[in-house]
Amino acid sequence: MDFDNAPQRLRTLPSWLLGQLAIEARRVGGEVLAGHGLRHGHYGLLASLDEFGPQSQAALSDRARLDRGDVVRWIDDLEAQRLVARLRDPADRRRNTITITSAGSRLLHALDAELRSGQDQLLQALSEADRLRLIALLTRALAAHHAR
């Protein structure tokens, strides 16, 4: 297999392995989302709205770890497709309150199922236990950075 032909330095460099697998992950996830005219950012926004309820764009940006400027555009898209509603908050008129619509909620659940099978494909070489180990390791490594 040609993967074994990669230089030792790269094959043992965590950041390279991470990068290569992230490319693959982005590809499989992207194909699923593209089938519904969406991108990764849209999914993160819908997920946050479903789990935390209506919230401001700033809250969405923080929770889904997306840039605020990008959130403006993602929400533009979602609003145009009637997957979310954007309303000025009367209590604080700087804020928009974003709410997921029933169509958005339905689409989210459909995406969940498709993305789950995408993950199966991505991690096909790993047992269920190994996948959980991988998730745990990544989570711990990430948490240290978000603390800063």
Place this chain on the structure above:
Amino acid sequence: MDFDNAPQRLRTLPSWLLGQLAIEARRVGGEVLAGHGLRHGHYGLLASLDEFGPQSQAALSDRARLDRGDVVRWIDDLEAQRLVARLRDPADRRRNTITITSAGSRLLHALDAELRSGQDQLLQALSEADRLRLIALLTRALAAHHAR
């Protein structure tokens, strides 16, 4: 910590965790390389040249998993800095034979040390044993895709 505020769907999605940590990895590695006027692609090329000796751009492209068109430009850069030499192969005049120079070799070893400490920073939350586990899991997951 605000990482805990991320939607459950994202926090448990391997591709999202992978993507987030890959961003961090790219940042720390990129800073090291930028200090020497290089990018990630340059490092992969130097590593391959050091480990496998002089080789064609096509071989470099395959081994370091870089796009062939991009390799043209990375090599342009390295050649301009006298870190590699590019010679037409007389036996097959379609090919360039790329050779690492002594300056390139010296720089590579300096980068190795700096990148290693960058990885320490990236994975500071993980023990040595956990880092090896992570590398093993990523390697196995990746190998399945490169087989295709």
Place this chain on the structure above:
DNA sequence: CTCATCTCAGTCAGACTGACATTC
């Protein structure tokens, strides 16, 4: 002719920066 190699121009999604008006 077919195929591989190299080169070049350009596209694309996505992370990011800086400026700005509005509102608290």
Place this chain on the structure above:
DNA sequence: CGAATGTCAGTCGGACTGAGATGA
């Protein structure tokens, strides 16, 4: 006033596509 919010324009590195020239 300073700080937060949303908006907008634009930059940047990097993955990728397609076409073409050269030569095996």
